[in-house]
Amino acid sequence: MAGVFSHNTLEQIRAANDIVEVISAYLPLKRRGTNFVALCPFHKEKTPSFHVHPQRQIFHCFGCHKGGDVFTFIQLYENVSFPEAVRLLAERVGIRLAWEQDAEGAAQRRLKERLFDLMEQITRRWQTVLASDAAGQPAREYLARRGVSPRAIQTFRLGAAPPAWDDTVNWARSKGFEPDLVEQAGLIIRREDGSGYYDRFRGRLIFPICDEQGRVIGFSGRVLTADADTAKYINSPETPLFHKSRVFYGLDKSRRAILDAGFAVVCEGQLDLIACHEAGVANVVAPLGTAFTEDHARLLRRYSTEVVLCFDSDEAGQKAMSRALEILLEAGIVVRVALVPAPHDPDSFIREHGAEAFQSLVRNAEDFFDYHLKRLCSIHDLGTERGRLRVLEEMGRLLLKTRNDLIIETHARKTAAVLGVSEAAVRSEFRKLEGRGRHDRGPAEPAPPEPGPAAPPPLEEWLLRLLLQHGALIPWAGQHISPDWLQHEGARRVVQICFQYHRQGVTPTAAELVQALPEPALQSLVSACAVDERPLPEPERQIRDVALRLRNAWIDRQIEACKRRLGQPDLADPDRLALLQQLQSLRAQKQTDLPPPEPAAF
Template identity: 40%
Template sequence: MEEIKEKYENFKEQVRAQADIVRVVSDYVPLKKKGGRYWGCCPFHGEKTPSFTVDEGKGLFHCFGCGVGGDVFTFIMKIENRSFPEAVKFLAGKLNIPIPEQEKNPAELAREMQAKEVYAANELAARFFQSCLINTEYGKTGVEYLAARGITREIIDGFALGMAPPDYNKLHLALERKGISEDTIIKAGLANKRDNGGIYDRFRARIMIPIRDVRGRVVGFTGRILNKDIKEAKYMNTGETEWFSKRNILFGLDTALKSIKEHKQVVLVEGHMDAISLHAAGVTWSVAVMGTAFTEQHARLLKHLSPEVVFSFDSDKAGVEAAVRAVPIALHAELKNKVMQVPDGKDPDDFIRKHGKDAYIKLIAGAVEGISFQINRQLEENNITTLAGKVQAVSNILPLFLECKSDIEVAQRIRDLARKLTIDEGLIQSEYNKLKRKDKKDDFMPRSVHLAPQATTALEQAERHLLFALIKGNDVLTGNFTNQLQKIKFENAERAEIFQKTILFLQKGSKNLATDLFEVLAEKGASELTNILRMELPSTDLAEMLSDCLRQLQLAILEQEFERHSSLAAEYEKQGNEKYLQELSECRRIKNEEKKIITLSNEIKNKAMQN
């Protein structure tokens, strides 16, 4: 077992050493080098001005906007929604590093077991729903509904479409007979708890559409109601779970993957039924967003799979607005994009059932570039026969040109815009140059953000410096230091956790403290650890730094106690309460303790100098 563990630790260190954090992050975030760091817009929260930085030398990333931070493993864990071991294996696969056998810890085994149980529950539920659709009396309504939309048995089988029975207990009883526990059924989002105990099925009397991840595993469901008289939402999704997040999933991607690669294009529609109808008609390179807007996560995912996305949203006002929002997201991800519009206010489902595949393919061929679509919208929405309308249109259009990668493209677009607005080309070019200069200026964050956040108190600074010395100089921990460290209490919860885990890893002989810490820390702890590791401290002897930090920390804690007792003494004296004498005595004790600490610290320093 120890040999396997050592092999895994060496493997983990090999992956960490070979995984260039700039290259890894660049696969998801466009980065620009400014000074000694790389900058980009944070992939974990929406922003236009870059506040996300990658420090290649230290192997760290940090966002000054949302505070998230960590090393290359933390980044993959967060952006790919993977556990630490999964992130290590993911990077190893990209680097072609062989993965050794590993002795998994109980937490990893429990997480893997829970995931397997949830996937199994969802797969069994999908089969149950499909059987209900095909083999029951109440399923006939669903079959008729699908047939009216051109959905054949072949498509039903291909997408494993089903029907949820109208009862409150049919599904969970069927799953329990298969050995699935109530807890797993709830975790999978298939049932809800009753207030008086027990559970009831979440989906009832609905056409059921299984949602699969890229690997083909059922991670959730969407249910479409058939009875219009029932006052419930038309569509119901599995609630957000560890395995199901609408922002990260595209419906039908597992089925469409091969066709997307063949056509070098993906057609993105708004709804599940749109995608299913397109597949039924032969447009098999189509996928759908999950009842939510097109997100940065979707853009990053598609960029890895296809050189081009065609937005084929509904032609109503909501659909047009969805396309308007989607284009900048795709542009920012450097994903080539086009917008096609279905005529007569129809959605893709209606159009392809009425006009067929060939007519729809012609619409795809006639799709306009995303930027051109946005420009045309601005020209339509603003009254460009007036000066105010022209000014507003130019103001709204020019930011789009900042996403263009070629000066030639920008020049041509400015020329075309000037012609359409009958404005001097030089005036538009001048406005664009101003905007570009401002954008470059905004790209550079204020100097203060290049450093770790400044400590607000001496105690906070001492805590951070002590942890820095421990992590960076793990060989400085001697008996003297260990005895003193046992008496330390951290004021900040995240730093207290980092301290406790650091001592634990040091006792286990950790080879890379930072990596081991990032593996076990939650998001707030990882962010604080990043702040500590990013600190720019003057070159100094780490043992000396540790000694100084211990002294500062102990003195800072004592000073806080002194302030408290001093304040109480003054309050009691005003009240004429003799307790003020006890408080004054405590103040003297604290001052004597401070003198002892200073004396002991000086003795340790002198011994170190003599050695």
């Protein structure tokens, strides 16, 4: 797929996207020697085996064997195609792409550009209605009652949709937008009798929903009267721009604050989120009235591995918290709970008690399992065996989802203390739950990653490490080493590509080799050798030694083959003579030396 883009375009995008910067927006990287390490996002593990090499712009996981350059990482993490990964990285640094061959891709890009333009223009239209149109008066009054400041209205670009059934239909027509495009954007709905269209959003306060770059991709509309015979909120449907289960409201404005704070606050609604911002808590996001999904958890994990759930204390809030919780635990995210006391939600609590009180609520958010243990004890009768067992089972079930021995041990001890039993008894019951989980739902611990492709013989891997980590050796290797000497097909391919680059007057980087070798197994081989931190002292001496040993091993294989053919009883005399001469030549080759590389190359 790299052929869709010119080499220069890919190199420009790669150079502008430092791999450490890109990956650190998704994972918390820690420096180790010359590399950075993290827990691998592509398989479950307890100790870091995911390495990022800043100098060679390569990553590699020694656990699951995935590796490659910055494009490969985005493909794997975002689960997108190579062209889409290129587009995402180009957008990240403001590079405009010229799609050179992919007509379908160009059509999709044009459609999305027209949709972005439409969404931006209707946002401005609804902002104007809210600011100064008579149709926006109910929304202005509602916001005043809720205490939303003019600054917040501007920051979040709030708007108002007029109550007419055809306001957006007529507005779009006046701006030259085709009805089919406006329907694709989720703004209008086709009438069942085929006689035309009507507006989706009517007489509602409008919250624009943005992607992480701040572009409007959808809308959420809230009714303005409590007695309205319709849903309180409606959201845009699924469109080419908007996928509700993969979007948080407010993330475009909070992602920097989340990184700075080290955790994300998750609340329930748009007005709650705006109130949090007004109270000085900017590291906050809100799902869009949908069940919390694995995509939501993965999106949050890009920015932090800790979340504070700030939901209402009523039954609906508790259920929403429970839905989010298990998915967050499965994703390896630490969860705390900032419980807003009844009868408040975050918005009303801030209006009544002030910003400082809310900030304190978030600061002092309780570890989820401490909160959960207290809640279980409040709803189950600890005076009965049944009640104690329910507490034990519920704590164990969720604790085991963390797959973290320290967390499990800590809260097993607390559970034992509350129930008045021994820690050994609690741990024993947890082990039974773990075994039951394996039987009922598969293994409690993740299955080990699939074994990687067969590694090259040590000598051939040694050669690859020398060439990938010391590119100045490639000219000498191209003159004195034959790829035929290598037995491992992947290693031989990598060496051949290195030599091809050299013949074109280029010393290839590991990242360039990844693009030239699209097979995942070969990308993994390149990345593993490129990030390997084992020392390679005196590389010019080492490559000469490796070359001699590879050549001699190849000669030995040729000699053995000649001897086997000489042992054939029906061999003709001319063929026997030719084989004897070949043997003599091979033995002579084995006695010749190789010149060392020029030290000046280093």
